[in-house]
Amino acid sequence: MKCDPTLYRAAPPSLAVKPRLIRQLFLPPLIILLMIGLGYIGFWTSEYYGIRALSENGERQLELHARTVESEISKYTYLPSLLELESSVSRLLADPNPEHRQKVNDYLEGLNRRSRSRAIYVMDTTGRVLATSNWRDVDSYLGEDLSFRAYFQNAVRGQPGRFYGIGSTNGEPGYYLAHGLEEHGKIIGVAVVKVRLEALEERWQRARLEAFVSDENGIIILSSDPARRLKALRPLSEDTKERLARSLQYYWATLNELQPLAREQLNEGTEKLTFPANSEVVADDKEVSYLAQTRPLSDTPWNFTLLTPLKDLRQAAVNQGILVAVAFALVAFLLIAWNERRKVIATRLAAREALQEANNQLERRIAERTTDLRASNERLKAQIRERRQAEETLRRAQDELVQAGKLAAIGQMSTSIAHELNQPLAALRTLSGNTVRFLERGALDTASANLKTINELIDRMGRITASLRSFARRGDDQGEASLGKAVDAAFQVLGSRLDSLPITLHRDFASVQLLIDQTRLEQILVNLIGNALDAMQAQPAPQLWLEGKTVDGKYRLRVRDNGHGIDPEARKHLFEPFFTTKPGELGLGLGLTLSASLAAATGGNLAVEHPTGGGTAFVLSLPLASPHQAESK
Numbered sequence: 301m302k303c304d305p306t307l308y309r310a311a312p313p314s315l316a317v318k319p320r321l322i323r324q325l326f327l328p329p330l331i332i333l334l335m336i337g338l339g340y341i342g343f344w345t346s347e348y349y350g351i352r353a354l355s356e357n358g359e360r361q362l363e364l365h366a367r368t369v370e371s372e373i374s375k376y377t378y379l380p381s382l383l384e385l386e387s388s389v390s391r392l393l394a395d396p397n398p399e400h401r402q403k404v405n406d407y408l409e410g411l412n413r414r415s416r417s418r419a420i421y422v423m424d425t426t427g428r429v430l431a432t433s434n435w436r437d438v439d440s441y442l443g444e445d446l447s448f449r450a451y452f453q454n455a456v457r458g459q460p461g462r463f464y465g466i467g468s469t470n471g472e473p474g475y476y477l478a479h480g481l482e483e484h485g486k487i488i489g490v491a492v493v494k495v496r497l498e499a500l501e502e503r504w505q506r507a508r509l510e511a512f513v514s515d516e517n518g519i520i521i522l523s524s525d526p527a528r529r530l531k532a533l534r535p536l537s538e539d540t541k542e543r544l545a546r547s548l549q550y551y552w553a554t555l556n557e558l559q560p561l562a563r564e565q566l567n568e569g570t571e572k573l574t575f576p577a578n579s580e581v582v583a584d585d586k587e588v589s590y591l592a593q594t595r596p597l598s599d600t601p602w603n604f605t606l607l608t609p610l611k612d613l614r615q616a617a618v619n620q621g622i623l624v625a626v627a628f629a630l631v632a633f634l635l636i637a638w639n640e641r642r643k644v645i646a647t648r649l650a651a652r653e654a655l656q657e658a659n660n661q662l663e664r665r666i667a668e669r670t671t672d673l674r675a676s677n678e679r680l681k682a683q684i685r686e687r688r689q690a691e692e693t694l695r696r697a698q699d700e701l702v703q704a705g706k707l708a709a710i711g712q713m714s715t716s717i718a719h720e721l722n723q724p725l726a727a728l729r730t731l732s733g734n735t736v737r738f739l740e741r742g743a744l745d746t747a748s749a750n751l752k753t754i755n756e757l758i759d760r761m762g763r764i765t766a767s768l769r770s771f772a773r774r775g776d777d778q779g780e781a782s783l784g785k786a787v788d789a790a791f792q793v794l795g796s797r798l799d800s801l802p803i804t805l806h807r808d809f810a811s812v813q814l815l816i817d818q819t820r821l822e823q824i825l826v827n828l829i830g831n832a833l834d835a836m837q838a839q840p841a842p843q844l845w846l847e848g849k850t851v852d853g854k855y856r857l858r859v860r861d862n863g864h865g866i867d868p869e870a871r872k873h874l875f876e877p878f879f880t881t882k883p884g885e886l887g888l889g890l891g892l893t894l895s896a897s898l899a900a901a902t903g904g905n906l907a908v909e910h911p912t913g914g915g916t917a918f919v920l921s922l923p924l925a926s927p928h929q930a931e932s933k
């Protein structure tokens with residue numbers, strides 16, 4: 301089945317190819333851009349919420365550890381004020397003699413041991429150390445002038461002296477808590493407790509906690525990472541640096557600024573810090589980021605800062621970003637695949653629709669053609685019916701014509717029949733009259749001879765009437781005929797005319813059985829022989845040949861005469877009805893037409909030949925009743 305190609309709904313090339321090309325060119329970079337964008341958003345969101353969660357958790361940690369630091373510091377705050385209650389201390393301050401000093405030294409030594417502080421010492425109002433717990437040590441403070449220390453200057457003014465610094469004697473860092481010792485509302489001296497806070501640092505390190513404590517100057521005084529210790533959190537002005545150097549608070553430390561690679565303030569007390577990698581913490585990375593949460597420590601101007609590493613969080617955020625990007629790529633791929641599949645299905649559907657449409661059209665056309673064919677079939681059937689009717693009419697007309705031909709022949713023959721019958725009748729009248737007389741005379745032999753002649757005459761008359769009757773009878777197409785009998789019957793009918801002509805007859809045929817009604821064959825032969833006789837009327841030596849032979853299962857009888865022949869003009873019209881050259885009532889022009897028609901009705905035919913030697917020959921071909929008979933003829 302062929303489909304009309306125009307039925308497929310193909311988009312015009314200008315419309316179909318261009319967007320496809322654009323899509324193919326721009327889709328991959330777009331997808332990659334979106335992957336990167338969404339991956340970054342995924343990373344950012346994950347980091348943001350991760351930091352928020354870390355920050356919430358860090359708040360609690362910060363609180364916990366800040367309180368630990370606070371309690372570590374505050375547990376010594378009461379200690380210097382305790383010395384106010386000690387009478388030996390007051391005595392020493394009032395009278396600093398060796399005995400009093402030794403007494404206080406011993407007392408302070410014992411107190412220091414019990415309180416696990418680093419050192420406890422008492423200064424007079426000038427800042428000189430009068431007694432100290434470490435009086436036995438070589439680097440004892442005894443006799444040292446520490447009036448330059450800020451904690452002394454505060455305490456001597458009646459303010460609490462809080463101070464973190466590095467010892468000017470032995471360079472050991474410590475937390476100094478000073479208290480102005482009062483007597484009668486007057487400050488008579490200063491008591492100082494030096495505490496070491498390194499235990500905190502060790503605790504942090506053991507707990508793998510990253511934290512530091514910065515003092516009022518922004519200097520890191522305690523740090524889990526020793527590298528950060530004594531680093532400035534913020535830039536120090538030259539004046540501050542000079543002041544700090546002069547106070548020897550940090551001994552001779554350079555107080556470099558702790559410079560993070562990146563610093564991002566997230567909210568109050570929380571910032572993101574990125575430091576160069578510390579080999580101790582991370583070996584692989586070049587830098588390390590922390591969430592730094594800071595909280596002031598109560599009773600001190602210090603701040604406690606907790607550092608939470610963001611490495612894991614960052615790794616998780618990176619993973620999250622990659623996951624989002626990959627998920628997007630997967631979704632994009634699925635969408636593209638789905639879209640392609642959808643297009644393929646749509647194309648298939650369109651093709652199927654087009655095919656269906658083409659099919660429908662084809663079926664419509666077939667139905668139209670079938671209708672046309674049916675109509676033309678009906679017309680053909682009607683024509684066949686009409687033809688059959690026409691054939692029937694023609695056959696009937698033919699029969700009528702045969703009958704008419706017979707009647708015409710009877711009319712033609714009636715004169716000669718009358719003549720034929722009148723002669724025997726006249727002879728009969730004469731013979732019967734004579735016979736009566738011969739009987740009266742007793743001439744019985746003669747009478748008997750006459751009666752015999754009369755019988756013969758009657759027989760002849762009977763034959764004449766019989767042939768006339770048989771000629772006039774309407775025959776049918778069936779039956780068999782003997783050629784010999786038919787020729788004899790024809791000569792019988794034409795007897796009188798034959799008698800009037802000195803004709804030489806050549807009989808050269810077999811008496812075969814032919815598939816034709818006997819009477820009809822006789823009619824044909826009467827016509828043919830009759831015409832020959834007519835043509836030979838003027839011939840002084842008339843000759844008639846009747847020659848027969850078998851050709852292709854048919855018997856061909858050739859009836860030839862040496863008459864006047866047929867002129868070329870007349871030859872064209874020989875078999876046309878009512879064509880005759882005979883004058884007056886002698887010719888009807890039906891003989892050949894009827895003969896040809898009768899021969900054709902049995903499956904045979906009648907043809908004419910014009911022999912070069914003159915005369916005419918009619919060839920009658922008729923089917924043999926049994927094909928094997930008379931093979932030789």
Ligand code: ADP
Binds near residue numbers: 863865879
């Ligand atoms: P009809 O004998 O009544 O004229 P036919 O059909 O038998 O009608 O013959 C038609 C014509 O054919 C005749 O008039 C005659 O001119 C011509 N014809 C037929 N047979 C012969 C023949 N044997 N020789 C010459 N002419 C013939």
